[in-house]
Amino acid sequence: xxxxxxxxxxxxxxxxxxxxxxxxxxxxxxxxxxxxxxxxxxxxxxxxxxxxxxxxxxxxxxxxxxxxxxxxxxxxxxxxxxxxxxxxxxxxxxxxxxxxxxxxxxxxxxxxxxxxxxxxxxxxxxxxxxxxxxxxxxxxxxxxxxxxxxxxxxxxxxxxxxxxxxxxxxxxxxxxxxxxxxxxxxxxxxxxxxxxxxxxxxxxxxxxxxxxxxxxxxxxxxxxxxxxxxxxxxxxxxxxxxxxxxxxxxxxxxxxxxxxxxxxxxxxxxxxxxxxxxxxxxxxxxxxxxxxxxxxxxxxxxxxxxxxxxxxxxxxxxxxxxxxxxxxxxxxxxxxx
Amino acid sequence: xxxxxxxxxxxxxxxxxxxxxxxxxxxxxxxxxxxxxxxxxxxxxxxxxxxxxxxxxxxxxxxxxxxxxxxxxxxxxxxxxxxxxxxxxxxxxxxxxxxxxxxxxxxxxxxxxxxxxxxxxxxxxxxxxxxxxxxxxxxxxxxxxxxxxxxxxxxxxxxxxxxxxxxxxxxxxxxxxxxxxxxxxxxxxxxxxxxxxxxxxxxxxxxxxxxxxxxxxxxxxxxxxxxxxxxxxxxxxxxxxxxxxxxxxxxxxxxxxxxxxxxxxxxxxxxxxxxxxxxxxxxxxxxxxxxxxxxxxxxxxxxxxxxxxxxxxxxxxxxxxxxxxxxxxxxxxxxxx
Numbered sequence: 001x002x003x004x005x006x007x008x009x010x011x012x013x014x015x016x017x018x019x020x021x022x023x024x025x026x027x028x029x030x031x032x033x034x035x036x037x038x039x040x041x042x043x044x045x046x047x048x049x050x051x052x053x054x055x056x057x058x059x060x061x062x063x064x065x066x067x068x069x070x071x072x073x074x075x076x077x078x079x080x081x082x083x084x085x086x087x088x089x090x091x092x093x094x095x096x097x098x099x100x101x102x103x104x105x106x107x108x109x110x111x112x113x114x115x116x117x118x119x120x121x122x123x124x125x126x127x128x129x130x131x132x133x134x135x136x137x138x139x140x141x142x143x144x145x146x147x148x149x150x151x152x153x154x155x156x157x158x159x160x161x162x163x164x165x166x167x168x169x170x171x172x173x174x175x176x177x178x179x180x181x182x183x184x185x186x187x188x189x190x191x192x193x194x195x196x197x198x199x200x201x202x203x204x205x206x207x208x209x210x211x212x213x214x215x216x217x218x219x220x221x222x223x224x225x226x227x228x229x230x231x232x233x234x235x236x237x238x239x240x241x242x243x244x245x246x247x248x249x250x251x252x253x254x255x256x257x258x259x260x261x262x263x264x265x266x267x268x269x270x271x272x273x274x275x276x277x278x279x280x281x282x283x284x285x286x287x288x289x290x291x292x293x294x295x296x297x298x299x300x301x302x303x304x305x306x307x308x309x310x311x312x313x314x315x316x317x318x319x320x321x322x323x324x325x326x327x328x329x330x331x332x333x334x335x336x337x
Numbered sequence: 338x339x340x341x342x343x344x345x346x347x348x349x350x351x352x353x354x355x356x357x358x359x360x361x362x363x364x365x366x367x368x369x370x371x372x373x374x375x376x377x378x379x380x381x382x383x384x385x386x387x388x389x390x391x392x393x394x395x396x397x398x399x400x401x402x403x404x405x406x407x408x409x410x411x412x413x414x415x416x417x418x419x420x421x422x423x424x425x426x427x428x429x430x431x432x433x434x435x436x437x438x439x440x441x442x443x444x445x446x447x448x449x450x451x452x453x454x455x456x457x458x459x460x461x462x463x464x465x466x467x468x469x470x471x472x473x474x475x476x477x478x479x480x481x482x483x484x485x486x487x488x489x490x491x492x493x494x495x496x497x498x499x500x501x502x503x504x505x506x507x508x509x510x511x512x513x514x515x516x517x518x519x520x521x522x523x524x525x526x527x528x529x530x531x532x533x534x535x536x537x538x539x540x541x542x543x544x545x546x547x548x549x550x551x552x553x554x555x556x557x558x559x560x561x562x563x564x565x566x567x568x569x570x571x572x573x574x575x576x577x578x579x580x581x582x583x584x585x586x587x588x589x590x591x592x593x594x595x596x597x598x599x600x601x602x603x604x605x606x607x608x609x610x611x612x613x614x615x616x617x618x619x620x621x622x623x624x625x626x627x628x629x630x631x632x633x634x635x636x637x638x639x640x641x642x643x644x645x646x647x648x649x650x651x652x653x654x655x656x657x658x659x660x661x662x663x664x665x666x667x668x669x670x671x672x673x674x
Contacts, residue, residue, distance in 0.1 A: 046503040047496055098465060102458045121439045121502050124461055128435060128468065129495040135472040136488025139481045147484050151473025158466040159384055165458050166383040 022061065024320055025068040028077055032064050032085035039086065039137045040130070050114065050126050057096050057108045062222070063088040063193045065328070070197030070211045072321035073313075080141055080200045087138045087146070088193045091154055094130035095161070095189075097123055102165065103244045146196060153192035160184020169249040171271040175256055179220070182227075187219030194218075210315040214325070217309035222332040224302035227252035231282060232295060243282040249274060253301060255285070258294035299333070306333045359398065361657055362405040365414055369401050369422035376423065376474045377467070387451065387463050394433050394445045399559070400425040400530045402665070407534030407548045409658035410650075417478055417537045424475045424483070425530045428491055431467035432498070432526075434460055439502065440581045483533060490529035497521020506586040508608040512593055516557070519564075524556030531555075544652055551649035551662070558642035559669040564589035565635050568619060568626065580619040586611060590638060592622070595631035636670070643670045 022029055040051045064085035071077045099105075100113035101123045107113065115123040131154075138146045164181045167173050194215030198208045230245045231254055245252050251259075255274060259267045270288065273281050289295040310329040316322045359366055377388045401422035408414045436442075437450035438460045444450065452460040468491075475483045501518045504510050531552030535545045567582045568591055582589050588596075592611060596604045607625065610618050626632040647666040653659045 042496060044496060044500055044503075047499050050499075094465075098461050101461055120457065122499065124435050124438055124464075125495055125499045125502060127461075128431075128464070129492070129499065131465065131468055132488060132491040132495055135484065136492055139476075139484035139488050141481065144476045144478065144481050144484065147472065147476035147481065151469060151476050154469040155466070155473055158462055158469055159379060159381060162384050162387075162459065162462045162466065163381055165462060166381075 022065055022324070024324065025065065025072060025077075028068050028082050028085070029061060029064060031082040032068070032089070035082055035086040035137070036089060039090070039133050047129070050118070050122070050129075053111065053117070054093055054097060054114065054126065054130070056111050057093060059109050061089065062328075063092050063189060066190060066193035066215055066218075066325075067197040069321045069325050069328075070194045070214070071201040073316050073319055073325055074198040074203035074207055074211065075201035078200055080146075081197065083137060083141060084146060084193075084196045084200060087134050087150060088189060088196070090130050090134035090137065091150065091157075092189060094127045094134065095157060095185075097130065098127040099161075101127075102161075103248055105244055145199075149192050149196060153188040156184045156188040157186075160186075160188070164250065167251070169275065171249075171251065171259070171274055173251040173256060175253070175260075178251070178253055178256055182220055182223040183216070186223040187216045190219030190222070191216035207315055210312045214309050214312035217305045217312065218329060218332060221302045221305035221309060221329070224253055224298055224305065225333050228254055228295065228298050228302065231255070231285065231289065246274065246277045246281050246285075249277065253298040254289050254294050257297045258285075258289055258292050261292055261294060262288075302333045306330070359402055359406075359661070361661065362402065362409060362414075365405045365419050365422070366398060366401060368419040369405070369426070372419055372423040372474070373426060376427070376470050384466070387455070387459070387466075390448065390454070391430055391434060391451065391463065391467070393448050394430060396446050398426065399665070400429050400526060403527060403530035403552055403555075403662075404534040406658045406662050406665075407531045407551070408538040410653050410656055410662055411535040411540035411544055411548065412538035415537055417483075418534065420474060420478060421483060421530075421533045421537060424471050424487060425526060425533070427467050427471035427474065428487065428494075429526060431464045431471065432494060432522075434467065435464040436498075438464075439498075440585055442581055482536075486529050486533060490525040493521045493525040494523075497523075497525070501587065504588070506612065508586075508588065508596070508611055510588040510593060512590070512597075515588070515590055515593055519557055519560040520553070523560040523563075524553045527556030527559070528553035547649050547652040551646050554642045554646035554649065555666060555669060558639045558646060558666070561590055561635055561639035561642065562670050565591055565632065565639065568592070568622065569632060583611065583614045583618050583622075586614065590635040591626050591631050594634045595622075595626055595629050598629055598631060599625075639670045643667070 037051075037055070042048045042051065067085040067088060068077065068081055071081045096108065097114050100108060101115045101120050104115070105113050106116040113123070114126050118126075135147065135151070138150050141147075160181050160183065163177075164185060167177065167181070191212045192215070194211040195208055198211035203211070227245060230243065230252070244250075251274065255270070259270055262270060266288070270285070273284065306329040310326055313322055313325055313329075316325075374388075374392070379385045379388065404422040404425060405414065405418055408418045433445065434451050437445060438452045438457050441452070442450050443453040450460070451463050455463075472484065472488070475487050478484075497518050497520065500514075501522060504514065504518070528549045529552070531548040532545055535548035540548070564582060567580065567589065581587075588611065592607070596607055599607060603625070607622070610621065643666040647663055650659055650662055650666075653662075
């Protein structure tokens with residue numbers, strides 16, 4: 001039933017998988033992994049088994065890395081940083097588990113989703129289990145600040161997700177509404193990750209604010225890129241079910257742009273394809289997305305936000321960590337290569 | 338689509354609905370309602386509509402009442418008490434919304450469940466929205482204590498729920514496992530409600546501990562009674578879909594007892610009925626549950642826990658609030674009348 005992979009990422013794993021990006025924070029990332037596993041440990045084998053399984057969903061460690069790298073770039077890491085890194089990763093994992101229910105997805109990082117393997121009911125509860133443990137862990141810090149910031153961010157994440165579900169099948173969704181949704185569902189959590197990293201390293205208010213902007217723009221870039229890959233990517237490379245946005249009649253930037261720039265007759269045909277998607281829809285849309293330039297437009301928007309995130313880093317003194325944060329802004333728009 | 342009922346319970350509503358039980362804390366309960374609505378308010382009409390709808394699910398206000406009445410019985414209420422009352426009610430409402438997905442229930446307090454009206458996806462997100470806002474609200478207090486206690490309780494609530502789902506269709510579930518499940522899924526939240534009420538009123542450690550025990554035993558009594566009513570009750574009186582435990586092959590105390598005390602052939606027949614329930618199963622089981630005394634046994638267990646809860650109150654000086662808490666121990670085992 002369950003995967004036998006370890007839930008704690010060892011130094012060797014990090015070294016192998018994420019060497020170039022995260023090497024200087026490897027020790028703190030390992031500590032965050034340990035905290036993550038310790039917080040979620042359950043005396044019930046059924047629950048523990050699920051914890052192990054979900055640990056494998058996490059690949060890039062983007063949010064923990066943001067906490068740790070912004071912390072290092074803004075000052076010195078404290079023992080609070082790995083705790084915060086574990087908290088944001090737990091929140092993120094909770095949203096993945098619940099998203100897979102919404103998307104009826106079967107594969108996540110080359111493993112079965114919780115809903116596919118154990119059913120929707122267990123997936124609902126497993127997401128809840130991750131959420132509550134995240135808040136419980138955040139409350140282990142000295143002040144309520146992290147709980148407040150993370151609670152506020154998660155409030156907006158949920159609102160963004162609800163707006164997205166509400167707009168399913170809305171073939172008239174425009175760019176403004178799209179950006180509002182992804183700012184909530186994705187960028188709030190990356191923003192708060194960077195903000196927390198900076199604040200807990202003792203950064204001044206202006207720097208904390210700049211890191212918030214950095215995380216927010218990086219999140220927007222990341223989500224646009226993710227949406228492009230869902231239409232355009234390769235299942236083997238991304239390790240998850242693709243075309244789920246289409247299946248779920250979820251309009252994302254490439255399609256919104258394509259509809260907006262197409263002559264009325266073609267726009268109507270595309271709207272119809274999106275409203276009643278089939279197994280071939282993704283392939284049928286590709287030539288239109290490419291020839292119209294809509295895909296390039298979306299990809300370029302991701303690059304614009306990534307570059308904006310890069311500019312927000314200018315407030316920081318040069319350091320290895322700052323260099324790695326800059327690399328992240330390049331990485332998020334290069335994942336498809 | 339949505340209910341037009343107010344989400345804020347007015348003094349008149351409380352006076353009408355809950356007059357005898359909660360009158361002395363009516364002002365604080367109204368304040369808790371105001372905080373509840375203010376915390377959950379959304380600028381998105383779709384979300385706000387759901388908030389209004391879910392506010393109607395809440396009937397007895399048992400958990401907020403526990404916070405406020407234990408506070409009043411242990412000392413003096415502070416401005417933190419209505420906040421804590423709103424937090425525990427929000428957590429409770431979140432579990433209701435998610436439980437209705439698990440139970441595939443259609444009716445909750447005479448209204449449509451979120452899953453029935455808006456689908457499972459919206460119900461997943463609405464539960465998450467309630468959870469995150471509860472933690473965000475708890476973090477508005479001065480220290481992390483409430484976040485820690487509530488986080489810990491919610492951790493155990495989720496674990497209890499997961500054990501319950503894991504044991505669906507387990508026709509060999511015994512009393513010990515049943516009690517372990519309900520101690521998690523129900524009694525942790527009533528325990529922490531009473532504990533918080535006492536602590537924030539300045540009670541000493543022994544009194545806080547006694548209130549924890551009070552809330553815990555009350556929760557166990559309440560859940561047993563709820564499980565008895567699910568098999569034995571009347572849909573009109575309870576205001577929700579009944580027999581869902583049977584539909585979901587969830588063994589509860591009356592059936593566990595019936596199987597344990599039946600001769601082997603009858604026990605096997607009952608196990609078979611539970612393993613493959615039909616629309617008639619509830620009615621078919623009734624005579625067995627009554628003649629065997631299994632129903633009386635379960636009801637009596639509820640009374641034992643209610644009485645134990647009553648004993649825990651002895652540490653308190655006499656007061657109107659203490660009298661009301663004692664009334665609650667009678668009320669939870671009298672709901673079926």
